[in-house]
Amino acid sequence: MAYSKVVGAIEIGTSKIAILVGEISSNNTLNIIGHYSVQSKGVKKGIIVDLHSVGEIVHHAIVQAENEAGTKIEEVYLAQTGQHLSGVFNVGTANVVASNGVVCQADVDKAKEDAKRPQLPEGRSFINHIRNPYSLDGVKVENPIHMEGKRLQVGYWTIHGDNKILQDSLRLINSIPLDVEDMIVASIACGNVLLQEGEKKVGALVIDIGGGTTDFALYRDGFVVYTGIIPVGGDHISNDLSIGLRTNVSTADGLKLREGLAIDAKKDTKATVWLIGNQSIGDREIPLISIHKIVESRIKEIFELVREELESAQLWNTDAIGTGVILTGGSSRIECIDHLATKVFELKASIGMHTWDISEELNLPELSTVLGLLSFALGVNEEKKKKNPKNVIGNLLRNFFPASSNQVKTIS
Amino acid sequence: MKFSKRSNNAVSSKGKQSWHYLKAAQSRRSSIFTLSSFFRRFKGYLKYGFAIVSIFCLTYFFKNFVFQVTPSADIENVSQLTYLKKVLFQTDGVLDESWLSRVAPLNRKMKLMEINIFEIKARIESYDQIIQAKVSREFPDTLKINLKESKPIFKLNTKVNETSSVLKLVSLTGDVYEGEGYSIEYIKSLPYLIPYQHPNKKYLPIKGLEVVTPLLDLIDNSNLKDRIPIIAVSLKSFSADPDFPGQIIEFKSSKIPRILFSAYHDFYVQIDRLNHILSYLNGLGNPDIERIDLSLKGSAAVQLKNGKIDLF
Numbered sequence: 001m002a003y004s005k006v007v008g009a010i011e012i013g014t015s016k017i018a019i020l021v022g023e024i025s026s027n028n029t030l031n032i033i034g035h036y037s038v039q040s041k042g043v044k045k046g047i048i049v050d051l052h053s054v055g056e057i058v059h060h061a062i063v064q065a066e067n068e069a070g071t072k073i074e075e076v077y078l079a080q081t082g083q084h085l086s087g088v089f090n091v092g093t094a095n096v097v098a099s100n101g102v103v104c105q106a107d108v109d110k111a112k113e114d115a116k117r118p119q120l121p122e123g124r125s126f127i128n129h130i131r132n133p134y135s136l137d138g139v140k141v142e143n144p145i146h147m148e149g150k151r152l153q154v155g156y157w158t159i160h161g162d163n164k165i166l167q168d169s170l171r172l173i174n175s176i177p178l179d180v181e182d183m184i185v186a187s188i189a190c191g192n193v194l195l196q197e198g199e200k201k202v203g204a205l206v207i208d209i210g211g212g213t214t215d216f217a218l219y220r221d222g223f224v225v226y227t228g229i230i231p232v233g234g235d236h237i238s239n240d241l242s243i244g245l246r247t248n249v250s251t252a253d254g255l256k257l258r259e260g261l262a263i264d265a266k267k268d269t270k271a272t273v274w275l276i277g278n279q280s281i282g283d284r285e286i287p288l289i290s291i292h293k294i295v296e297s298r299i300k301e302i303f304e305l306v307r308e309e310l311e312s313a314q315l316w317n318t319d320a321i322g323t324g325v326i327l328t329g330g331s332s333r334i335e336c337i338d339h340l341a342t343k344v345f346e347l348k349a350s351i352g353m354h355t356w357d358i359s360e361e362l363n364l365p366e367l368s369t370v371l372g373l374l375s376f377a378l379g380v381n382e383e384k385k386k387k388n389p390k391n392v393i394g395n396l397l398r399n400f401f402p403a404s405s406n407q408v409k410t411i412s
Numbered sequence: 413m414k415f416s417k418r419s420n421n422a423v424s425s426k427g428k429q430s431w432h433y434l435k436a437a438q439s440r441r442s443s444i445f446t447l448s449s450f451f452r453r454f455k456g457y458l459k460y461g462f463a464i465v466s467i468f469c470l471t472y473f474f475k476n477f478v479f480q481v482t483p484s485a486d487i488e489n490v491s492q493l494t495y496l497k498k499v500l501f502q503t504d505g506v507l508d509e510s511w512l513s514r515v516a517p518l519n520r521k522m523k524l525m526e527i528n529i530f531e532i533k534a535r536i537e538s539y540d541q542i543i544q545a546k547v548s549r550e551f552p553d554t555l556k557i558n559l560k561e562s563k564p565i566f567k568l569n570t571k572v573n574e575t576s577s578v579l580k581l582v583s584l585t586g587d588v589y590e591g592e593g594y595s596i597e598y599i600k601s602l603p604y605l606i607p608y609q610h611p612n613k614k615y616l617p618i619k620g621l622e623v624v625t626p627l628l629d630l631i632d633n634s635n636l637k638d639r640i641p642i643i644a645v646s647l648k649s650f651s652a653d654p655d656f657p658g659q660i661i662e663f664k665s666s667k668i669p670r671i672l673f674s675a676y677h678d679f680y681v682q683i684d685r686l687n688h689i690l691s692y693l694n695g696l697g698n699p700d701i702e703r704i705d706l707s708l709k710g711s712a713a714v715q716l717k718n719g720k721i722d723l724f
Contacts, residue, residue: 051444063451126431166434176449176452
């Protein structure tokens with residue numbers, strides 16, 4: 001009988017809560033069988049500020065997604081964002097013990113252990129350890145085992161978060177009740193689905209512009225070398241528009257996506273747009289250029305903050321980001337945002353496109369994070385199977401026919 | 413669509429300070445209650461609940477509508493649990509519960525289905541006074557007994573030996589029985605019967621009462637009842653065989669010792685004559701009468717105690 005596992009990918013964002021339900025079958029193919037997205041409430045800049053309100057929405061969304069899937073979720077992969085997340089780069093070192101200088105597994109394990117040794121301050125927990133390339137006597141290598149050398153080094157980009165905030169999001173899921181199998185930082189989840197291995201190798205900057213925060217991850221040589229979170233997102237653009245144009249936030253949000261030209265490329269200064277106002281203000285005509293200016297200045301500010309953070313981390317090197325900037329998230333749908341990114345970062349910029357064959361309703365930039373979580377779940381599942389090879393014949397066959405693995409079979 | 417393999421270098425932290433060790437979040441006390449979580453939690457149990465309710469409904473349906481034609485199993489089950497609580501006793505005669513308790517002792521320690529209703533019926537019907545007994549169970553805890561009793565029309569003195577005799581009663585059908593439950597006044601009011609003696613010197617069976625009774629009713633319902641109170645009816649000359657000649661029913665009254673009726677002549681004519689004779693004699697100052705013979709064809713003979721005989 002074919003084995004399958006039903007996993008849920010959940011993102012609790014500032015502006016929306018998105019859930020995808022995926023079924024991972026025994027031959028490691030993924031079917032997306034359920035989806036539910038709903039407007040969020042009680043989350044500010046990616047951090048839960050009203051646990052009960054969020055709980056109501058998240059629990060309802062989970063039940064709705066399960067109803068659509070027609071089955072219950074077995075385990076959950078949860079996206080993490082918010083300013084409480086921090087990253088640190090640790091390097092672990094091990095001297096090769098063998099007299100002939102050949103690196104063995106014990107040396108690798110020792111180096112890894114050394115990299116993960118640094119202690120965190122009270123009230124913080126590790127979320128992800130992201131391994132970087134090995135270095136053998138100062139030379140970067142992919143797999144040092146059986147190579148000769150004296151000193152082995154390995155770097156880890158470690159992301160940690162505040163215990164209380166992490167507990168809140170865990171409590172939400174555990175209350176329904178479901179088990180959180182893993183938590184992944186949103187920007188890494190996006191990179192996982194939007195970037196191919198080759199793109200990661202030549203370097204890429206993935207920017208996920210969400211409602212309350214902007215998450216970004218920098219890839220070099222195929223590895224994540226830096227992740228960051230800017231507490232500014234699409235909601236701030238809408239907020240500025242509502243103040244500047246004296247309208248409500250929902251109207252401003254619509255204007256942002258419909259008319260919000262991110263870069264003042266179209267120099268038609270006379271173009272206007274009709275704003276349907278309320279009883280006190282009434283309907284009025286607004287110059288399009290004023291909308292463009294507000295949107296452009298805000299997005300420019302976000303991109304500049306990202307660049308400044310990477311510069312201060314001494315990681316800004318345009319030559320090492322060959323793929324360029326990949327934009328995703330709900331606000332990446334603003335027209336010409338990629339042009340503005342190119343202008344700010346002085347790099348090629350594009351809207352993130354994944355290669356999955358999925359329906360149009362799911363092929364949205366605001367669902368990149370949850371799609372990335374499912375892709376992550378697929379990888380974790382395969383790793384687990386490799387570690388626990390119960391079906392020897394099945395694994396043998398899979399080795400002979402690798403094309404059958406890691407497939408998105410049908411996606412609703 | 414092929415999904416090319418991606419490296420998952422972002423692995424979950426498993427060390428001492430990993431988020432996996434945030435136990436506080438896993439405790440039940442800190443869980444967040446929402447309606448959705450409540451229904452999701454109990455959705456599985458609802459499935460089982462629904463299954464149990466369905467089984468109950470199906471069982472009820474089959475029990476009450478499909479297998480209704482064979483309720484014996486139910487009766488057996490119920491009766492095994494139910495003790496006798498009530499006896500519904502009905503009769504068209506004079507017997508009562510005290511008589512029943514003597515004949516068929518019933519008590520509350522008996523289970524309804526363990527009572528042998530056929531035995532009780534037989535014991536009741538062994539009494540000559542009972543024409544028919546109906547014994548039935550009324551579930552869950554009641555026994556119903558219905559009696560049809562004989563109604564006496566005569567009393568009969570039967571000799572036990574040369575010196576003693578026993579008073580018995582005679583029913584409409586000629587059955588002779590030791591009556592029980594009748595008041596002394598009632599028995600006193602019944603006329604004696606002097607039965608016909610068969611050639612074998614026995615008086616049973618008593619025949620022809622269906623002929624006697626209408627005559628008795630005619631006298632009772634006329635003004636003759638007070639004028640000639642009947643104390644005995646003699647069937648010595650009445651064998652109840654219509655082919656036999658001279659079939660006579662003889663009434664004995666306290667005022668007239670013998671009044672003879674022809675058994676197969678018109679009773680109305682004979683009663684009219686009797687009335688006429690009594691009226692005539694009343695006009696003569698009611699002389700003592702020895703015998704009135706109404707059985708003669710076309711006339712009646714009256715014999716006074718002084719030996720004078722007149723024909724009417």
